Amino acid sequence: MSERIERPASPEVPASLALPDRLVAFGGRLSRWLVWIGGTLLIGSALMVSLEVVLRKVANSSLGGADEISGYAFAVATALAFSFALFERAHIRVDALYGLFPKGFRFLTDLLGLALLTGFAAIIAWMAWQMVADTIEHGARSITPLRTPLIIPQLPWLFGWLLFVLFGVLLLVAAVARRLRGDGAGANRLIGIKSMGEQIEDESV
Amino acid sequence: MLAKTLLILLALIFLSVPVAASLGWLGLTLQYLESPMPLHRALGDIVWQTGTDFLLVAIPMFVLLGEILLRAGVTERMYEGIVKWLAWLPGGLMHSNVGSSALFAATSGSSVATAATVGTVALPQIRARGYNEPLFLGTIAAGGTLGILIPPSINLILYGLLTDTSVPELYLAGFLPGLLLALLFMLVVVVACLMRPRWGGEPIRTSWIERLAALPALIPPIGIFLVVVGSIYAGLATPTEAASLGVVAALALAAANRKLTLEMLRHAVEGTMRTTAMIMLIILAAVFLNFVLSVIGLTRALTDFITGLGLTPLQTMLLIIALLVVLGCFMETLSMLLTTAPLVTPIVVALGYDPVWFGILLMVLLETALITPPIGINLYVVQGIRPAGRLNDVMLGALPFVLAMFAMVALLLIFPQTALWLPSLVY
Secondary structure, three states, rough: OOOOOOOOOOOOOOOOHHHHHHHHHHHHHHHHHHHHHHHHHHHHHHHHHHHHHOOOOOOOOOOOHHHHHHHHHHHHHHHHHHHHHOOOOOOOOOOOHHHOOOHHHHHHHHHHHHHHHHHHHHHEEEEHHHHHHHHHHHOOOOOOOOOOOOOOOOOOOOHHHHHHHHHHHHHHHHHHHHHOOOHHHHHHHHHHOOOOHHHHHOOOO | OHHHHHHHHHHHHHHHHHHHHHHHHHHHHHHHHHHOOOOHHHHHHHHHHHHHOHHHHHHHHHHHHHHHHHHHOHHHHHHHHHHHHHOOOOOOOOHHHHHHOOOOHHOOOOOOHHHHHHHHHHHHHHHHHHHHHHHHHHHHOOOOOOHHHOOHHHHHHHHHHOOOOOOOHHHHHHHHHHHHHHHHHHHHHHHHHHHHHHHEEOOOOOOOHHHHHHHHHHHHHHHHHHHOOOOOOOOOOOOHHHHHHHHHHHHHHHOOOOOOOHHHHHHHHHHHHHHHHHHHHHHHHHHHHHHHHOOOOOHHHHHHHHHOOOOOOOHHHHHHHHHHHHHHOOOHHHHHHHHHHHHHHHHHOOOOOHHHHHHHHHHHHHHHHHHHOOOHHHHHHHHHHOOOOHHHHHHHHHHHHHHHHHHHHHHHHHHHHHHHHHHHHOO
């Protein structure tokens, strides 16, 4: 897959309107970095869990807690990847009627969809925030032999959720800004439903 | 309450609100309307507990396994190997399409990736050997759906999670029906090509020497399948551990083929995390919605409503199947699984059916959803990799395979042992 980072706006666009685009470009790069980190955690987990299985069978011993740690790695990697999926327009939307809507209305459903997605993520982030605050206050640890201080996995996990909300808001602003300066196609590239051609490009490279 | 729920859900879904947000807001709205308790306070806990669930770690692992294999240079050779073994049948390469889809399905769980991969290799042969284009396209679209049913299937893991059913048992149960369905697909091709010999394209002749020489190309996918599924049934590993072993095996395979580069890993990881984030967000929302639905008593109300209709279990079953087929025309499979499994399975179990059996039946219905218009992802995937042509060709070509799937549903209804026999030997 090519680096499909948005081109910066043309020079004649006033700086106030181009700023969201620059932030989107930055967000796209940042989310990609976070996905690489998450992927590394995941591959690391695969190696650790495999080692655990082999040790258990061959040496009848155990690393201990490989399942717990890979669970944390999974939660963190997923949370860090939500923004990437957002920039890649990968969060599934049913398009049974979408194609039949007039263009203006389609843009409204794009905005509504993104607003509801971001809103839902914001509620989760808020609840997650309260949970992490609790963890800090009580110095909570997992009730397993590892007794993991839960703050270690929960902090990056919360960070992922917050970033998801932040970038959702940013994309809303950037799409409206593009629309306002008459760049409907550009707005669609940010928050519209991906065409099948674009999806296949992603899946089969 | 039932009507209200359905109305809100349909409105959100058909306004193209992202599926995860639709499920989440449906849960929040129902809580606001029906529950005296602030159920959303549980969201933090639900998201953390579900998000760290070791069973679900299998999802990114299986996706990663598929992504690595796609890039490890095994698929093309596997396809050519299968051609040598199956192309003598009436219908030639169309059997290789089904066969390699089945084999690919046995190593990873993604239908889109399967259809896209097999399609890219096979499509140029339509012109080159003069096949009937719609039927040929149909084999690719339908073959791609096998990944849902043949273990290791991610959808079966999700079904297991949502209905508290054992995943290894589901995997065993999916094995025979998956194989049977692949054979049914091939039967469709054979019958079609016996009736219209011109559809079958230029015959391909291969010798036993060529067949034996092609065997090494089949070892990698079969090896991965044995590592993943074998380790589960040998009692060595849980599904997640098996998936991790599969990832390590795929990495080793890619290294042996000199395809293991940082660049390749980057692409594999990006694809994996994009899919995982998308799936997980829907799962988290679905788990929250389930929680709300059970607290406000909707699951019970629905079961009471259906059982109160006074239908026999079989009639109810047929009604459910009909509803799911219709729903499948408009919904994407994952969303359909996550919204229907928790609601319908309690009804089915209350009627006296086995949840493992129903899981398999549901998978076959999800497969039809992948190739029934207007919303059938695999139709669009196949259309998308064609250089030119109308979408109608693909829809038309997929139709006989939808019938084969209905035949499979009938088989499961008449002979539940098709699914339950293998698990009964072990459990």
